[in-house]
Amino acid sequence: MIDSIRRDEPFRKGQTALLLVDMQRIWLEPGLDPHHPERGPDHHFYKSVREQAIPNCERLLEAARSHGVEPLHTIIQSLTRDGRDRSLDHKLTPIHVSPDLPEGLPPANLAPEGDEILIPKTSSGVFNSTNIDYLLRNLGIRYLIVAGVLTDQCVDMTVRDAADRGFLVTCVTDACATITPERQANALAAFGGYCHLADTETVVAKIKAMEGWT
Template sequence: MSWKNSFRSIYYEGAPEPADLDLGWKETALLVIDVQNTYLARPDRATLTPDEQRRYDAWTPFHSRMRDTVIPRTADLLARFRRHGIECLFARIACHTKDGRDRSLSQKMPGWNNLLLPKDEAPSQLVPELAPAGDEIVVTKTTDSALTGTNLRLILHNLGIKNVVCAGIFTDQCVSSTVRSLADESYNVVVVEDCCAAGSDELHRKELEIINMIYCHVMSSAELIAMMRL
């Protein structure tokens, strides 16, 4: 199966295959979303309670996917884009205040999304393997969408970008929110399936099915590399 007929929801069953995409290098940017230290940190399992160990084990497939697939393939894409002078941009979640009083409501809610990531502290930094190089642009947000919560819209306009290739985490949260915002602004959006991850493979695949063909085109890194001749 190719990107033209994979990840289809009921809305697009039987729809014609999309045409090949024209992703000119000067009008295309790679946006890496929220691959930050906090999401890759893990405690020593042996120090956890049985209930904490259960939750730890539930997240092991995510960490394996990040280590074995998402980070190395995103690093490869970054290297290819950089070699051809294609814009690479980054988004990260970080608040400007120590106590997080500037965060959006969704990041103050109790539970997993209660994120306190002061901008200068280690947990909020991008992982070293995907660190920006030279003068590559990083936007900081306290929202899910990298477009809504920053001046990214203006930056993309000033750079002359029409096509945005998205990678990062989490597929069903910040990646999806960013993709929808970009689509609403009439950007052509590509989501690189093997450069993204959600808390579970089921959530990852379902969200790709939801956003594919209406807000973006979903494809593998190999398909993108072939299409753009990188």
């Protein structure tokens, strides 16, 4: 029966989730990331986020909310104010977003609505430092749509780890962003073997075409 399974097969209502990775103000708005103050609004990353990733994440959220896809959000956020619970890698980098830092939350246009699940993580890989695998299985999810930042770091790990755990993953290529165009292209080429790569228009169309919807 494995021969009948494809990474690009149609999504199914009640079995599909959208996961936005690290779409939080501290990374998306110029001047808020304390470790990269030199990156101004015209930096490639902020331009691609502003002009492409954020608008496409908005489109994905709208489609998900309207057509029975479970929206999930994960952000980098320590459980403690001093970050003592962080992974060793985040301590060494250093990456620390205090739980009481307002800019650590998603912007209003990408924020969870209603009872949508927001999952704080303290490592690059959401499957390594949270109970998301348990949550997805409780929700009955088989198809996982992934978008967010950075393409070659946290998005990459999310895609690979989800694939290893048996989810059918779609990465929305134009709803992700990273520091340079070269890094974006290299990342998609590197982890494309673990997922279906598709643009926002294609993924929104697949969401709208799910069984039971017209």
